[in-house]
Amino acid sequence: MRIVLISTPIGFLGSGKGGGVELTLNSLVSGLLSLGHSVDVIAPKKSKLNDSNEKAKLHVVEGQDQISWQHQNYNSPVSIPDNSLLAGMLEKGLDIAKQADVLLNMSYDWLPIWMTLNVEIPIAHIISMGSESLVISNLISKVHAKHPYNFAFHSKIQASDYPFIKKPTIIGNGFKLDNYIFQDSLKGPLAWVGRVAPEKGLEDAVFAANELGEKLNVWGVIEDETYASKIEQSFPKGTIDWMGFLTTDELQKELGKCRVLLNTPKWNEAYGNVVVEALACGVPVIAYKRGGPSEIIQHGQTGYLANPDDKESLLSYVEIIEKIKRKNCREWVEKNASTDIFANKVMNWLNKVINEYK
Ligand code: UDP
Numbered sequence: 001m002r003i004v005l006i007s008t009p010i011g012f013l014g015s016g017k018g019g020g021v022e023l024t025l026n027s028l029v030s031g032l033l034s035l036g037h038s039v040d041v042i043a044p045k046k047s048k049l050n051d052s053n054e055k056a057k058l059h060v061v062e063g064q065d066q067i068s069w070q071h072q073n074y075n076s077p078v079s080i081p082d083n084s085l086l087a088g089m090l091e092k093g094l095d096i097a098k099q100a101d102v103l104l105n106m107s108y109d110w111l112p113i114w115m116t117l118n119v120e121i122p123i124a125h126i127i128s129m130g131s132e133s134l135v136i137s138n139l140i141s142k143v144h145a146k147h148p149y150n151f152a153f154h155s156k157i158q159a160s161d162y163p164f165i166k167k168p169t170i171i172g173n174g175f176k177l178d179n180y181i182f183q184d185s186l187k188g189p190l191a192w193v194g195r196v197a198p199e200k201g202l203e204d205a206v207f208a209a210n211e212l213g214e215k216l217n218v219w220g221v222i223e224d225e226t227y228a229s230k231i232e233q234s235f236p237k238g239t240i241d242w243m244g245f246l247t248t249d250e251l252q253k254e255l256g257k258c259r260v261l262l263n264t265p266k267w268n269e270a271y272g273n274v275v276v277e278a279l280a281c282g283v284p285v286i287a288y289k290r291g292g293p294s295e296i297i298q299h300g301q302t303g304y305l306a307n308p309d310d311k312e313s314l315l316s317y318v319e320i321i322e323k324i325k326r327k328n329c330r331e332w333v334e335k336n337a338s339t340d341i342f343a344n345k346v347m348n349w350l351n352k353v354i355n356e357y358k
Pocket of ligand 1: 193246247275
């Protein structure tokens with residue numbers, strides 16, 4: 001199959017601004033290539049694919065980013081800037097897709113979904129967020145009524161934000177296991193990884209670290225400076241160790257030294273890439289029982305699920321984290337979330353989408 005992928009219109013691949021979609025895209029490309037498919041990627045200027053994905057063809061587009069939907073009001077209208085990156089990527093994607101089997105959209109935005117109603121080319125959408133916009137959810141509902149196979153989700157709980165889809169396609173996610181080295185570091189520090197933005201709830205993890213009199217190592221792009229400094233000021237100086245945004249290789253080396261990852265989302269996290277990346281390094285995860293992490297973490301086996309927003313519950317699980325066997329964590333990823341498993345799920349889904357157009 002020839003598959004044309006459209007990346008996120010927020011940040012170039014490698015910037016970290018696109019969040020989990022950046023890694024998901026690379027994992028998917030890698031899985032699709034290893035199954036023998038041909039892949040074109042349309043992405044913002046300055047984007048780079050992983051070295052191992054050199055067989056994919058990268059087409060870059062210049063333009064203005066979209067505003068991320070999780071930072072707008074639920075009822076906001078769609079806005080498209082002058083020289084829109086999203087429109088540019090879509091134009092290029094549609095053009096290349098004339099010679100391909102399917103256009104696979106990974107941006108969570110209105111325009112590519114609306115386009116599904118208006119072109120003959122099959123456009124399949126990996127929805128990477130829960131319902132963050134009324135106008136997008138209503139559009140998904142409308143398109144779904146005409147093209148019931150064209151949407152896939154990362155987790156069941158994410159898909160439950162779109163209740164008009166009775167039998168959602170769930171594809172999970174995939175991780176290149178060679179990129180993560182298992183480390184048996186029982187006495188390491190506490191870790192938190194993610195975009196530093198309100199929906200990620202960093203403050204609750206800092207609370208737990210502070211109660212234990214420990215530092216919290218924080219990796220990721222600081223997306224919201226005001227939010228970051230507000231948290232910093234609410235706790236004793238030095239409680240947060242800002243480690244910056246690292247490449248996957250650098251991140252996994254550091255993350256693998258930690259004894260636990262705290263994952264404290266305040267929204268219906270679609271999946272939670274960082275949870276699986278930690279597990280792949282052998283690091284157990286304590287997360288709120290909410291969103292994708294609640295489907296990934298095996299309570300008592302690969303980490304613990306705390307009551308949502310209950311910081312004391314989070315803390316109580318940190319105190320017993322050594323009960324988790326780190327080997328179980330890595331094993332779960334090998335059995336459930338490799339790039340091959342992911343790419344096979346995506347291909348089964350894409351075949352259904354394409355058949356619908358025949
Ligand atoms: N990440 C990274 N380097 C860092 C911190 C984070 O590459 O120093 C990546 C991480 O690998 C993951 C993404 O940032 O793929 C965060 O994705 P996640 O699904 O956890 O949340 P999202 O940002 O999509 O809401």
